[in-house]
Each structure stands twice: as structure tokens, then as C-alpha cells.
Amino acid sequence: MRFLPVGGWRKRVWIAYLFVGAVLTGAYLWFPPLKGNGPLINLLGLSSSIAIAVGIYLHRPRARAAWYLFIVGQFLFFAGDLYTYSYPKLFGVEVEFPSLGDAIYLTVYPALVAGLLILVRRRNPRGDRAAVIDSLILTVGVGLISWVFLVAPNIHLSGLTTLEKAVSAAYPLGDILLLAAAILLPAARPGRT
Numbered sequence: 001m002r003f004l005p006v007g008g009w010r011k012r013v014w015i016a017y018l019f020v021g022a023v024l025t026g027a028y029l030w031f032p033p034l035k036g037n038g039p040l041i042n043l044l045g046l047s048s049s050i051a052i053a054v055g056i057y058l059h060r061p062r063a064r065a066a067w068y069l070f071i072v073g074q075f076l077f078f079a080g081d082l083y084t085y086s087y088p089k090l091f092g093v094e095v096e097f098p099s100l101g102d103a104i105y106l107t108v109y110p111a112l113v114a115g116l117l118i119l120v121r122r123r124n125p126r127g128d129r130a131a132v133i134d135s136l137i138l139t140v141g142v143g144l145i146s147w148v149f150l151v152a153p154n155i156h157l158s159g160l161t162t163l164e165k166a167v168s169a170a171y172p173l174g175d176i177l178l179l180a181a182a183i184l185l186p187a188a189r190p191g192r193t
Contacts, residue, residue, distance in 0.1 A: 024043070048077075063122045076105070077105065080108070097167070106174060116181035120185050
């Protein structure tokens with residue numbers, strides 16, 4: 001009996017996960033019996049939290065707190081999907097806006113941003129002003145476009161309550177914060193040129 005090297009089976013599991021995820025995502029988007037299927041999208045959402053947990057178990061990263069926060073963030077996203085997709089089916093009414101689902105979705109951002117910032121801090125414990133400036137330059141550019149096309153139009157819509165406007169603006173603002181942290185991660189590499 002021939003044994004695979006440790007990395008061999010891990011790589012195959014990873015490739016199988018990506019392949020099955022891509023096929024199921026395609027089925028969700030284009031295959032009529034599964035197109036727009038709520039349980040399928042919930043399964044896909046939950047699978048990311050499970051995959052991260054398996055990755056932590058297999059690889060034992062030093063910055064586990066960051067990865068636990070990624071699990072929390074992905075699980076919150078799954079919970080938001082579960083609420084948003086299941087509520088109409090269970091109660092026969094549409095989900096209002098804003099709803100509990102929006103509150104759950106918005107808590108995803110702090111968890112993911114905190115996880116990324118832990119990785120940034122771990123990568124460069126002394127900090128790096130240049131990396132922060134690089135991240136801010138890109139983030140401000142994208143943020144300005146987002147503000148003009150996403151945030152400002154929602155804030156100026158008539159007929160929305162203040163809470164509805166705030167929640168509408170919170171999504172793109174959360175995306176911008178997440179982008180800033182994501183850009184900072186590679187930029188905070190010590191000894192970069």
C-alpha cells in the first residue's frame with residue numbers, strides 16, 4: 001500500500017472543495033432546479049466556516065485568533081443568509097428593510113476587519129506608516145467612487161427613514177473598511193521595497 005505525502009491529500013481535499021463549491025455555485029446561478037435555491041446558498045455559506053475551521057485544525061497557524069474571527073465573520077454571513085432566505089418561506093412574508101438579517105450582515109464587517117488587522121499586526125508588530133499610507137491612498141480612491149455612486153444616492157433617497165438610510169450607507173462603508181484592511185495586509189510586509 002502506497003501512502004501519500006501529508007500535503008498530497010490536503011491538496012486534493014482543497015481542490016475538491018473548490019471544485020464542488022464552483023459547481024454548486026454554478027448550479028445556484030444557472031441550473032433551473034437549483035437556481036436561486038435558499039438551502040443551497042446556505043450550505044455554500046456554511047461550508048466556508050467549516051473549511052476555515054478544518055484549515056486551522058490541519059495547519060495550526062500562529063495567529064489563530066485572526067482565523068477564529070474569520071470563522072465568526074463567515075458564520076455571521078451564513079446566519080444572515082439563513083434568516084433572509086428562510087424567513088419568507090417560514091412565515092410567508094417578505095423580509096423588511098432593515099431587518100434582523102441586516103443587523104447580522106453588518107456584524108460581519110467588524111469580525112473580518114479585526115481578523116485582518118490581527119494578521120497585519122502579526123506580520124509587522126512595529127507598525128509601518130508607509131503601508132498605512134499606501135492602504136489609505138487606495139482606499140480613499142475606491143471610497144470616493146463608492147461614496148458618489150452607492151452611499152450618497154441612498155442617503156438622498158426620499159421616502160427612507162433615517163435608519164433605512166443609515167443601513168443602506170453602512171454596507172458600502174463596511175466594504176470600504178474591509179478593503180482598507182485587506183490592502184494593508186500585503187502592504188505591511190516587513191522589508192518591502
